[in-house]
Amino acid sequence: IRIVSERELAQLAQFRPLLSNFHEQSIIKDCFKMLEKKVAEYEILQEFMTLGSKSLPDAFNSGNELRNREKNRYRDILPYDSTRVPLGENKDYINASYIRIVNSGEEYFYIASQGPLPSTTDDFWQMVLENNSNVIVMITREIEGGIIKCHHYWPISMKKPMELKNCRIFLQNYQILQYFIIRILQVVKKSTGSSHLVKHLQFTSWPDHGTPASVDGFIKYVRYVRKSHLTGPIVVHCSAGVGRTGVFLCVDVVFCAIEKSFPVSV
Numbered sequence: 001i002r003i004v005s006e007r008e009l010a011q012l013a014q015f016r017p018l019l020s021n022f023h024e025q026s027i028i029k030d031c032f033k034m035l036e037k038k039v040a041e042y043e044i045l046q047e048f049m050t051l052g053s054k055s056l057p058d059a060f061n062s063g064n065e066l067r068n069r070e071k072n073r074y075r076d077i078l079p080y081d082s083t084r085v086p087l088g089e090n091k092d093y094i095n096a097s098y099i100r101i102v103n104s105g106e107e108y109f110y111i112a113s114q115g116p117l118p119s120t121t122d123d124f125w126q127m128v129l130e131n132n133s134n135v136i137v138m139i140t141r142e143i144e145g146g147i148i149k150c151h152h153y154w155p156i157s158m159k160k161p162m163e164l165k166n167c168r169i170f171l172q173n174y175q176i177l178q179y180f181i182i183r184i185l186q187v188v189k190k191s192t193g194s195s196h197l198v199k200h201l202q203f204t205s206w207p208d209h210g211t212p213a214s215v216d217g218f219i220k221y222v223r224y225v226r227k228s229h230l231t232g233p234i235v236v237h238c239s240a241g242v243g244r245t246g247v248f249l250c251v252d253v254v255f256c257a258i259e260k261s262f263p264v265s266v
């Protein structure tokens with residue numbers, strides 16, 4: 001069963017700012033001119049390069065604990081202790097962080113996570129349930145360039161659920177689009193029988209250390225994610241949970257700012 005039409009996606013991509021007068025239109029044009037100037041003069045690149053010399057604002061002791069090291073996909077990419085997502089009553093470890101971005105009084109709430117490992121798949125779904133998240137943004141393929149980037153943590157078939165330690169996951173529906181895949185998942189908690197619907201959105205056209213194959217396709221994807229969000233923080237992951245994940249967060253916030261005519265700093 002088709003979940004969304006190409007026409008609906010095209011309409012989502014054609015969003016416009018709420019411009020009420022000529023002055024606001026002029027501000028947006030000036031913003032683009034300033035951005036073009038900074039890019040041409042390599043000012044944006046220089047700002048980015050200076051980030052490497054900045055001191056880290058917090059420690060990441062939890063990720064470095066001996067018992068938690070095998071839960072990290074990459075040994076040098078760990079969550080800060082102050083923003084890591086705690087699991088259960090014991091506040092167990094998962095390589096994932098809460099990200100809160102405030103713009104013009106509105107808060108955008110995310111969980112930035114590494115791609116699940118076979119050994120952390122149960123933890124990942126526990127995190128989704130405990131945070132009541134209804135959208136998972138996956139910006140990677142399972143294998144890229146012959147390298148495993150993420151474990152296949154959802155059911156392969158609609159006929160057979162995925163059995164995990166604490167939950168059972170059913171693939172209810174799916175739709176393969178040109179640039180991304182939509183999956184409707186039902187997560188049933190074994191201890192209570194309660195169920196939780198999750199929309200799993202996998203963008204398939206953005207290689208690691210590269211750029212999206214289609215700007216238009218990525219805009220449709222980001223806008224569809226925002227339209228699909230209902231509850232909890234949006235869970236976002238690529239492989240490491242920093243590169244493509246970070247870009248997605250920024251683009252989503254900027255799109256929301258444009259749509260609502262919020263100021264955008266360049």
